Amino acid sequence: MxxxxxxxxxxxxxxxxxxxxxxxxxxxxxxxxxxxxxxxxxxxxxxxxxxxxxxxxxxxxxxxxxxxxxxxxxxxxxxxxxxxxxxxxxxxxxxxxxxxxxxxxxxxxxxxxxYVEQARDVEPDFVRNAGLVADLHAALREYPGELPFLSAAEPRFVTEGLAALEARPDLIEPADLDRARREWKVLEPLVSSRAAFEAAFPGIDFQPIHGDAPAVNIVASSDGPLYSDFELVTLGPVEWDMAALGPECEAAYDSAARRRGLRRLDEGVLRLVNAVGMSRAVACLALVPQLPLLAEALKPAVEQWRTMPFAGGLGD
The missing domain is CATH 3.30.200.20 (Phosphorylase Kinase; domain 1)
Known part of the structure; x- marks a missing residue:
């Protein structure tokens, strides 16, 4: 590296x-x-x-x-x-x-x-935004185009990123890297194969989703909130868009989803997407040579990951 x-x-x-x-x-x-x-x-x-x-x-x-x-x-x-x-x-x-x-x-x-004129001095309200994500999902259900299954998980990025980190013990401790690679062996099949996901989580439907934390990527404009940054748009479970946001945001989403006639978030799928999100965060350390600020920015996520159940409790 x-x-x-x-x-x-x-x-x-x-x-x-x-x-x-x-x-x-x-x-x-x-x-x-x-x-x-x-x-x-x-x-x-x-x-x-x-x-x-x-x-x-x-x-x-x-x-x-x-x-x-x-x-x-x-x-x-x-x-x-x-x-x-x-x-x-x-x-x-x-x-x-x-x-x-x-x-x-x-x-x-x-x-x-x-170009959108952004509203000044507006603090992001992620709980409110989580409710707006349900509105986005309702809109995206009607999108007529074809999308790949969970391309936003970027399994190749995680696999190659973890491999590259073997050469950088200054970025991640060997014991942490070992855990990350063992977790990824559990998680990777579930986000690489639609059939594997469906076997593990029967009855969970897929639809077009934003792919990259839409509650964080809402622009407060002078004309109101606007959804932005759809770089990872994909087909998948709605839970993917709520990864790592926590119980309060999940509750706000469920409340808005109920009003929209959409299903509630599934706890098992949330455990999966939260665990995959942590794998992606660890793999992002491989980008530090291109973006040095990540070394400090990712520390809170890595510290949180160390406290979480192995692979979201999905296996060891």
Whole structure:
């Protein structure tokens, strides 16, 4: 595993992504004179001011993520979010000023979104947002396109990430890595195979889901809350979207789901998705060389994981 990127290298990556976003926007006919980076973590998010367009440029990726796979996933995201917007659901929509297609530029694959003025000084209310997730699930049930089963679990990412961590005992203790790999042997089949999941949890239905903590990815805009960041949209159990949010959020979701005529969350499936979420968090340590801040950011999750039952109580 390579050493962590230096601050100069990180700044250069951000600069390359910003330049690529600006060049791509101008090539599409947008006026860009005051581009600004809004966020820079796993993606560099650029406002192409004065145009009301935001570009999301993924920069922190697993080694196997090539431009073709990125573009394919981005097309699915744009299709799902575009469909939701057309149905009148509150989402941050793809930009109407450019074609609804991913754009490749200078080694990056990027997507273009409508700029949304965010409400200032609004603290995120995850309990309230959890209720809004039920509304999103009700909307997504009608999506007519096909989606892969639980691609958001990214089993290859976890498997390869845990393998890569063997070379970095500075990031994870050998005993912790051993536990993580043993847990993953239990969990991986259940999220890699629809048949295996159905055998373990009979009667649990699947539907299109957000895939990446939608209660956290709700934008407080001047026009109200908007769903955003559907990069991991997938087919799966609704519990996946509620992983790691805790009992209060689960209760808020169940209350809203009941009003919507949707089923309540299943406790067994919640144990599974919470355990898989922890496996993903541990595997994310393999991204520290690309994003050094993860070393500290993931410590609370790893400490919590150590206190949890092995594989969510699903086996040893």
């Amino acid at each position: 390579p050493e962590s990127m230096t601050s100069d290298q990180l700044a250069a990556r951000t600069s390359r992504a910003l330049d690529a976003a600006v060049a791509a926007g101008r090539a599409l006919g947008l006026t860009v004179t005051d581009a600004a980076v809004l966020h820079d973590v796993f993606s560099v998010v650029v406002h192409l001011a004065p145009s009301p367009v935001v570009v999301r440029v993924p920069t922190v990726l697993p080694p196997y993520a090539d431009p073709d796979s990125q573009t394919a996933r981005q097309r699915v995201e744009l299709d799902v979010v575009g469909w939701l917007a057309e149905q009148g659901h509150p989402v941050v929509p793809p930009s109407p000023l450019v074609p609804r297609e991913p754009v490749r530029r200078d080694g990056f694959s990027m997507t273009f979104w409508q």
